[in-house]
Structure formats: C-alpha cells, structure tokens
Amino acid sequence: MTIDVKTETAALLDKLGVDRAAWSTGDMVSHSPVTGEEIARVKTVSAAEAGKAIEAAHEAFKAWRLVPAPKRGELVRLLGEELRAAKADLGRLVSIEAGKIISEGLGEVQEMIDICDFAVGLSRQLYGLTIATERPGHRMMETWHPLGVVGIISAFNFPVAVWSWNAALALVCGNPVVWKPSEKTPLTALACQAVLDRALARFSDAPKKLSQLLIGDRAIGEVLVDHKKVALVSATGSTRMGREVGPRLAKRFARSILELGGNNAGIVCPSADLDMALRAIAFGAMGTAGQRCTTLRRLFVHENIYDQLVPRLKKAYASVSVGNPLETNALIGPLIDKAAFDNMQKALLAARDEGGSVTGGERVAAASRDTAYYVQPAIVEMPKQAGPVLEETFAPILYVMKYSDFDQVLEEHNAVAAGLSSSIFTLNMQEAERFLSADGSDCGIANVNIGTSGAEIGGAFGGEKETGGGRESGSDAWRAYMRRATNTVNYSKALPLAQGVSFDI
Ligand code: UN1
Numbered sequence: 113m114t115i116d117v118k119t120e121t122a123a124l125l126d127k128l129g130v131d132r133a134a135w136s137t138g139d140m141v142s143h144s145p146v147t148g149e150e151i152a153r154v155k156t157v158s159a160a161e162a163g164k165a166i167e168a169a170h171e172a173f174k175a176w177r178l179v180p181a182p183k184r185g186e187l188v189r190l191l192g193e194e195l196r197a198a199k200a201d202l203g204r205l206v207s208i209e210a211g212k213i214i215s216e217g218l219g220e221v222q223e224m225i226d227i228c229d230f231a232v233g234l235s236r237q238l239y240g241l242t243i244a245t246e247r248p249g250h251r252m253m254e255t256w257h258p259l260g261v262v263g264i265i266s267a268f269n270f271p272v273a274v275w276s277w278n279a280a281l282a283l284v285c286g287n288p289v290v291w292k293p294s295e296k297t298p299l300t301a302l303a304c305q306a307v308l309d310r311a312l313a314r315f316s317d318a319p320k321k322l323s324q325l326l327i328g329d330r331a332i333g334e335v336l337v338d339h340k341k342v343a344l345v346s347a348t349g350s351t352r353m354g355r356e357v358g359p360r361l362a363k364r365f366a367r368s369i370l371e372l373g374g375n376n377a378g379i380v381c382p383s384a385d386l387d388m389a390l391r392a393i394a395f396g397a398m399g400t401a402g403q404r405c406t407t408l409r410r411l412f413v414h415e416n417i418y419d420q421l422v423p424r425l426k427k428a429y430a431s432v433s434v435g436n437p438l439e440t441n442a443l444i445g446p447l448i449d450k451a452a453f454d455n456m457q458k459a460l461l462a463a464r465d466e467g468g469s470v471t472g473g474e475r476v477a478a479a480s481r482d483t484a485y486y487v488q489p490a491i492v493e494m495p496k497q498a499g500p501v502l503e504e505t506f507a508p509i510l511y512v513m514k515y516s517d518f519d520q521v522l523e524e525h526n527a528v529a530a531g532l533s534s535s536i537f538t539l540n541m542q543e544a545e546r547f548l549s550a551d552g553s554d555c556g557i558a559n560v561n562i563g564t565s566g567a568e569i570g571g572a573f574g575g576e577k578e579t580g581g582g583r584e585s586g587s588d589a590w591r592a593y594m595r596r597a598t599n600t601v602n603y604s605k606a607l608p609l610a611q612g613v614s615f616d617i
Contacts, residue, residue: 148483185235192228249604258286260343370580374532396563402508456507532575
C-alpha cells in the first residue's frame with residue numbers, strides 16, 4: 113500500500129483541529145522529507161503583524177503574571193491532557209514533516225507530555241531562599257517573579273518538543289510565549305498551537321494572546337530578537353544562528369537561552385560491555401538519521417578492543433534498515449532535504465582527503481520520488497581527529513578513532529568547539545568518575561554507559577562553549593524564565609546599616 117502523504121497530512125491537520133485557512137493557500141511551501149513532495153502552503157505573518165503579536169503578548173503578560181502559579185500550572189496540566197489525546201496524530205505528523213520514524217515521532221510527543229507533568233509540579237515549587245541577615249530585626253529573602261514575553265526559536269529536528277520545554281516552563285513561570293518555528297516544520301507548529309488552544313478553551317483564567325505562533329522567515333525571527341518587549345529568547349539551532357542572535361540580545365540586555373550545535377563524542381574503554389556499547393553507539397549515531405543536536409559524531413575506541421568493536425559496528429551500519437518511515441519499520445528515515453545530503457557528501461569527501469576510510473554514505477532509493485534524500489549511514493575510520501571531524505555535520509556520519517592513552521583521549525574529546533553531550537563506556541570506576549570530574553568531559557551532558565542522545569526532561573538540557581551555554585527543560589532551568597528579587601524587610605524599630613556604616617543625621 114502506498115500512502116498519499118499530502119492527503120494524510122490534510123487528514124491529520126483536520127483531526128488535530130488546525131484551521132484549513134492556515135495551511136491551504138499560504139505563501140510558504142511546505143514539504144515532507146519522506147517523499148520530498150509539497151504537502152501544504154502555509155500562511156506567513158509580516159514583520160508588522162509580528163510586532164503587533166508581541167505587543168499583544170505583553171498585554172497578556174500584565175494579567176498572566178498575577179494568576180497564582182499553581183493555577184497557571186493547571187493550564188499546563190490541561191495541555192498535558194490534550195497532548196495525551198493527540199499523541200498518535202501529532203507523532204505521525206512529526207514523522208511526516210521531520211521524517212522521523214514512528215517511534216521517534218511518538219517519543220517526541222511523549223517528551224512534551226513529560227515536560228508538562230514536570231512543569232505542573234514545578235508550579236508549586238518556584239522556591240526562593242530565606243537568607244540570614246547580619247542586621248537584628250530584619251529578614252532577607254528572595255522572590256521569583258514572572259519575567260515577561262518569552263520568544264522561542266526552534267529547529268526542524270525537534271519541531272514540537274523544544275517548543276514544549278520552553279512553553280510549559282514559561283507558562284507556569286507567568287510568561288506569555290511567542291514562537292517562531294523552523295521554516296521546514298510549520299505544520300507541526302500549527303498543530304501544537306491548536307492543541308494548546310484546546311487546553312486554553314477549558315481554562316477560564318487565561319488572558320488572550322497568551323501563546324502565539326509567528327510563521328515566517330528569518331526576518332520574523334529578527335523581529336522577535338530585536339523587540340524591546342521580548343524579555344527572553346530561547347533559540348535552538350546552529351552555532352551560526354546563535355552567533356547572530358546572542359549579541360543582538362546582549363546589545364539590548366535581553367536574556368537568551370542558546371542551545372546550538374553539538375559535536376558529541378563517546379569513548380569506549382578496554383573494560384566496556386561491548387554489546388551495550390554497540391547498541392548505544394548505533395542509536396546515538398544513526399538514530400534520527402544523525403539529525404539530533406545530541407547525535408554521536410565522534411567515537412574514540414581503545415586500541416585493545418578496536419578490532420573487536422569496529423567490525424561489529426560496520427556490520428550494524430551495513431545491515432541497518434533505511435526506508436520510508438510511514439510505510440516500513442525501517443530504523444533510519446530521510447534527511448530533511450537536499451542541502452543536508454549535499455553537506456553530508458561534502459564532509460565525506462573532506463574526510464577522505466584527511467585519510468579517512470569511509471563505509472556507507474551512499475544515497476538510497478527509498479521513496480518513489482527522487483525528491484527525497486535517504487542515505488546509508490556512514491562510518492568513517494580516521495587516522496586522527498582533523499578536518500570535518502572538528503565540525504558538526506547534521507547527518508549520520510560517525511568518525512571513529514583509535515586511542516591508547518586515557519589522558520590524551522580526554523584532551524582530544526574536549527578539543528572541539530561545541531560542548532553539548534558526551535559518553536564514556538567503561539566498567540572501570542576510575543575512568544568513569546574521571547570522565548565526570550572537573551578535568552573530564554567539558555560538556556553540559558556527560559554520561560556513563562549510555563549514549564549521547566535521548567536525554568530525559570528531568571535534567572537541565574544544554575551545553576558549553578559554542579553550544580551556547582543555555583539550559584532548558586528540567587532541574588532549575590526554570591530560573592532563566594523568571595526574575596529574582598532580593599527583599600530585605602526591617603521589622604525592628606531601628607535602622608542599622610549594613611557593613612557597620614554610620615550615617616547619623
Ligand atoms: C535536539 O536535538 O535539539 O537528548 C534536542 C535528546 C532529546 C533532545 C534533543 N531529548 O536527544
């Protein structure tokens with residue numbers, strides 16, 4: 113049976129409650145990477161409309177910040193309920209629009225449900241400290257207040273989860289959200305907005321325009337970044353994008369959460385459980401067709417086990433199923449577009465120039481049309497870490513290198529510009545603990561006997577160096593979405609000054 117992707121997209125959008133006017137006659141052409149065909153024409157907003165949306169969000173802020181946080185949590189609880197009901201349809205739409213295999217499309221929606229649950233609990237835990245003061249009859253404390261309009265810029269590869277990490281937290285923290293999704297994935301964004309609208313319809317205390325979607329190109333992202341009434345922009349995407357967005361926000365002293373590129377590595381030590389490592393490496397490097405910011409891209413294998421592990425890995429690479437995620441059970445779906453394919457081929461050529469030996473990487477004819485780009489994942493044995501190994505290529509390429517000395521491999525591990533995720537495979541606790549220590553992995557995520565990708569929402573997500581330094585999702589990432597006030601209250605009858613200063617008038 114051949115599925116008509118365009119017809120199915122329309123049916124899913126109808127089921128998810130997205131207004132046809134938003135995606136049938138607009139000026140932004142939307143494609144599915146599954147076949148490369150056009151699936152919708154999405155309406156975009158002008159810069160002036162974007163500006164108005166932000167002004168309206170600011171008005172919503174004035175009311176939303178006064179709604180008690182646990183009540184704001186109730187809205188996010190309803191969002192979680194609506195997402196549970198929409199999971200199958202939204203997950204499938206993610207597969208159509210981003211090319212993920214079905215279980216990963218569903219997994220992404222599960223990630224949204226998880227962050228909603230987290231945020232609901234958080235809505236009763238926006239704690240401030242009470243701090244000892246040096247003055248008698250005084251009390252010092254800190255209070256966390258809503259921050260203002262939160263702008264969200266998201267990428268194609270996690271078209272819905274990244275929005276939810278930011279939106280769920282921003283909403284319980286008392287902030288409206290204005291979202292500019294990737295131009296490659298506007299349909300899933302429309303669907304998210306429709307799901308949230310259903311939650312809002314069941315909730316009586318929300319001001320109008322609490323959540324808005326701005327579909328448009330880069331110029332719309334710029335409106336969000338430059339608008340004085342946007343207090344925080346959380347931007348996920350390339351380091352190149354972050355290099356533009358970061359300084360512009362800094363210039364007007366706005367906050368930023370930057371979640372940029374990764375060039376994630378794993379180290380396989382002599383004591384590693386190789387069966388476990390093999391599976392973790394396979395998912396980390398080939399899963400999502402290598403299009404996660406957490407994808408495993410560099411692998412350092414100890415020389416004593418290299419000849420045991422690498423042939424097995426190559427076998428896994430040669431036999432992995434690549435195919436249409438809507439019609440087959442393949443583990444690897446398509447690349448997002450031709451540009452991604454071209455970049456992959458360029459990187460493989462550059463790797464060969466550096467002495468790399470490439471297995472895989474060829475285009476696979478998995479769709480009926482030649483407008484889709486499926487590839488056999490590539491594994492590249494490199495004599496050393498050089499050339500394309502030092503950069504992130506958003507495609508399934510795993511560079512494998514041999515190591516002999518632990519100190520040296522730690523240095524090489526950290527010798528790239530990005531610092532997002534990292535893994536060590538070892539049963540030796542000295543190696544494991546060293547990897548997690550101050551002179552171990554320099555990444556925001558450091559794992560033991562787990563791959564680099566697939567983080568749970570409970571931890572703070574993000575990385576160092578050119579990854580941008582931002583943290584989203586769990587732990588205390590919520591603090592970036594609020595402003596902290598330090599309050600000192602004098603309940604005595606005197607006015608002692610701090611630091612023993614006297615100023616008697
Ligand atoms: C991303 O690729 O932008 O850890 C996010 C992971 C997912 C999130 C990835 N939970 O792989």
